[in-house]
Amino acid sequence: MLKARYLCGAKCVLVSVMLLTMTACSGARFFYNKLDTLIDWYVDDYVTLSREQSADFQNRVDQLLEWHRREELPAYTQLLTDFERSLDPSLDEQSVATLFDELSVAADRLEVRILDLMIEFGATLSLAQREEFMLALEEEQEEQRDRLLSRSDEAYQSNVQDQFADNLSRFLGRLTGQQKETLAFYSGDYQRFDGVWIEDRARWTEELAAVIASNTANWPSEVRDILAGREAARSPEYVAVYAHNQALSQNIVTEVINQRTPKQDRRLRRKINNYREDFIALAAEAEPFSPAVTSP
Numbered sequence: 001m002l003k004a005r006y007l008c009g010a011k012c013v014l015v016s017v018m019l020l021t022m023t024a025c026s027g028a029r030f031f032y033n034k035l036d037t038l039i040d041w042y043v044d045d046y047v048t049l050s051r052e053q054s055a056d057f058q059n060r061v062d063q064l065l066e067w068h069r070r071e072e073l074p075a076y077t078q079l080l081t082d083f084e085r086s087l088d089p090s091l092d093e094q095s096v097a098t099l100f101d102e103l104s105v106a107a108d109r110l111e112v113r114i115l116d117l118m119i120e121f122g123a124t125l126s127l128a129q130r131e132e133f134m135l136a137l138e139e140e141q142e143e144q145r146d147r148l149l150s151r152s153d154e155a156y157q158s159n160v161q162d163q164f165a166d167n168l169s170r171f172l173g174r175l176t177g178q179q180k181e182t183l184a185f186y187s188g189d190y191q192r193f194d195g196v197w198i199e200d201r202a203r204w205t206e207e208l209a210a211v212i213a214s215n216t217a218n219w220p221s222e223v224r225d226i227l228a229g230r231e232a233a234r235s236p237e238y239v240a241v242y243a244h245n246q247a248l249s250q251n252i253v254t255e256v257i258n259q260r261t262p263k264q265d266r267r268l269r270r271k272i273n274n275y276r277e278d279f280i281a282l283a284a285e286a287e288p289f290s291p292a293v294t295s296p
Contacts, residue, residue, distance in 0.1 A: 029278050036061045045134040047125070056124065060117050067113065069286035073279045075106060080276045084269060088256070096254045100246065115227050119220050123182055127215050132210045141198075148194040150165040156194065161187035164249075168256055171271050179256045186252050190245055196238040205231055 024283065039061050049057065079102055086095035122130060151159070161183050168183075169175055175183075204226055210224045260268065 001022070010279050029282055033282075036065060046136040047129050049129075053124065057121055060121055064113055064117055066287055068110070068131050069283050070288075072106065072110065072144065073283040073286075075277050077101075077279045077283070079106075080279070084272050087265075087268075091254055091257050093250065093254055096250045099253075100250055115224065117222055119227075122223070123220050128176050128213075132213045134205075134212050138209065141202060144201075148198060151194070153192065156192055157187050157190055160190045164252055164256075168253075171268050172257070172260055173267045175256070176259065176261065182255050182259065183252060186248050186255075189248055191241045193241050193245055196241055200234055200238055201283060203233070 037057060040058060043049070043057060079099070083095070083099055086092070086099075122133075122206075125133075163177060164183050164187065165180070172179075178210070207222060207226045211219050211226065257268070
C-alpha cells in the first residue's frame with residue numbers, strides 16, 4: 001500500500017508536484033521522472049515487500065504515471081496558460097478561486113487513481129503485511145499528533161506565514177515589505193486546523209484498522225468505502241475551519257501577486273513558462289493509450 005502521505009490526501013501530492021517540489025534546481029522533468037523511485041522508497045518505510053512484490057508495485061506506479069502524463073499534464077498546461085492570462089491587468093479574486101477549484105478537481109482525479117492502486121495492490125499482500133502497514137500508519141499518526149499539537153497558537157500562525165513566504169518567494173523571488181505585511185495580516189486570522197485534521201485522520205485510520213484486522217473476503221470494498229466517504233464524514237468544525245482558511249489563502253495569493261514588482265512579474269512569468277514547457281515535454285513522453293483487447 002502507499003505511504004500515509006498519499007493516503008491522507010492526494011491533493012497534497014498534486015500541489016507538491018505541480019507547485020512546490022518542482023522548483024528544485026534539478027528541474028521539473030528530472031523530479032517527475034524520479035517519482036516512481038521516490039514512491040518506492042516511501043513504501044519501504046511502511047511495509048516489507050518481497051522482490052516480486054516490489055516489481056509489481058513499481059509496474060503499477062509506472063502505469064499510474066503514464067496515465068498522469070497522458071491525461072493530466074495537458075490539463076495542467078492549460079491551467080498555467082489561463083492563470084498567466086489572468087495576471088493582466090491584475091489578478092482578481094475569481095481567477096484565484098477558479099485556480100484553487102481546478103486544482104482541487106484535478107487532485108480528486110488523482111486521488112481516485114491512487115486509492116485504486118493502493119487497494120488493488122493491498123489485495124495482493126498477506127494479512128501480516130497489511131497489519132504491518134496499519135501499525136506503521138498508526139505510529140505515524142501518534143508522531144503527527146505530538147509534533148503538530150505541541151505547537152502554540154503563535155507558533156502555528158508563524159508556521160503558516162513562513163510556509164506562504166517560502167512558497168510565494170519561489171515564484172516571485174524576495175518578497176517586499178508590503179508583501180510581508182500582507183502575509184502577516186492574513187496569517188494572524190488563520191484558525192487551527194491541525195487538531196481537527198488529526199482527529200479526522202484518527203477516525204478513518206481506526207476504521208481501516210478494524211477492517212484490515214477482520215480480513216473478510218470483501219475487505220477491499222470496505223476499505224474503498226471508508227476512504228471514499230472521508231469527505232462526507234468530516235465534522236462541521238473541520239469543514240468550517242477549512243473553508244475559513246481556504247478563503248484567507250486565496251486572499252493572500254491574490255494580494256501578494258498583485259503587489260509584485262516588475263522584476264517579480266518577469267520571474268513569475270518565466271517560472272510559469274518553464275513549468276508549462278516541462279509539462280508539455282513530459283506529456284510527449286507518455287505512451288499512447290491502448291485499451292486491453294479481449295477475445296471474442
